[in-house]
Amino acid sequence: MNNDIRVKICGLTRPQDLIAVASAGAAYAGFVFFAKSPRHLDVEAARALALEAPVGLAKVALTVNASDAELERIVEAVPLDMLQLHGSESPERVAELRDRFGLPIMKAVGVASEADLPALVEYGRVVDQLLVDAKPPKGAELPGGNGLAFDWRLIAGRRWPVPWMLAGGLTPQNVREAIHLTGARQVDVSSGVESAPGVKDAARIAAFVEEAMA
Numbered sequence: 001m002n003n004d005i006r007v008k009i010c011g012l013t014r015p016q017d018l019i020a021v022a023s024a025g026a027a028y029a030g031f032v033f034f035a036k037s038p039r040h041l042d043v044e045a046a047r048a049l050a051l052e053a054p055v056g057l058a059k060v061a062l063t064v065n066a067s068d069a070e071l072e073r074i075v076e077a078v079p080l081d082m083l084q085l086h087g088s089e090s091p092e093r094v095a096e097l098r099d100r101f102g103l104p105i106m107k108a109v110g111v112a113s114e115a116d117l118p119a120l121v122e123y124g125r126v127v128d129q130l131l132v133d134a135k136p137p138k139g140a141e142l143p144g145g146n147g148l149a150f151d152w153r154l155i156a157g158r159r160w161p162v163p164w165m166l167a168g169g170l171t172p173q174n175v176r177e178a179i180h181l182t183g184a185r186q187v188d189v190s191s192g193v194e195s196a197p198g199v200k201d202a203a204r205i206a207a208f209v210e211e212a213m214a
């Protein structure tokens, strides 16, 4: 087992998801605060869930272009270890939120071609972690969580000055190859470990973590 690989399972909605994630050996649990997502949680539900999280599991709040007021509500109510910004937040906005909330920030950057790579360098100056995800298709309802992969060869051998996670269309079947090709030390998955949109599957979570850490 390769304990150097850290896994984030995103979009948890039920207490049994937390148990599945922790017992599989994942490092991060993600809660989605985005009303259009089938994984959306309101602040009260997220608070209840986060308070039940096993010690040692890092709790990440995923938001999309959230206002200060929304972020304040989330951060005040939910015990968190990191904020994941998954919208079109500018580097300036990211830096402002990092100062304001005092939480580590992970910024998602969508990749579809070489032209998207400079953004990773730019955001790398103002964040604690980068999330290298597939760019959503034009007109997609969700900016992430679409189960869509990008061409991993685009980032093979690339390094950034902060830790980073690979995301986008990962599954128990492809995660090992994705890690091998990109050199990622952290991976993030949502739809690839579900039995239906928004419904996490304990067996798939276990299989994903096992394959990632193999």
Ligand SMILES: O=C(O)c1ccccc1N[C@@H]1O[C@H](COP(=O)(O)O)[C@@H](O)[C@H]1O
Binding pocket: 010, 011, 030, 032, 034, 037, 038, 039, 062, 064, 086, 131, 133, 142, 143, 144, 145, 146, 147, 148, 167, 168, 169, 170, 188, 189, 190, 191, 192
């Ligand atoms: O999971 C969601 O519903 C979601 C909604 C809005 C923005 C991002 C979302 N998920 C993140 O997207 C990537 C990839 O997900 P998938 O594995 O391809 O389904 C992942 O980082 C999720 O955290």
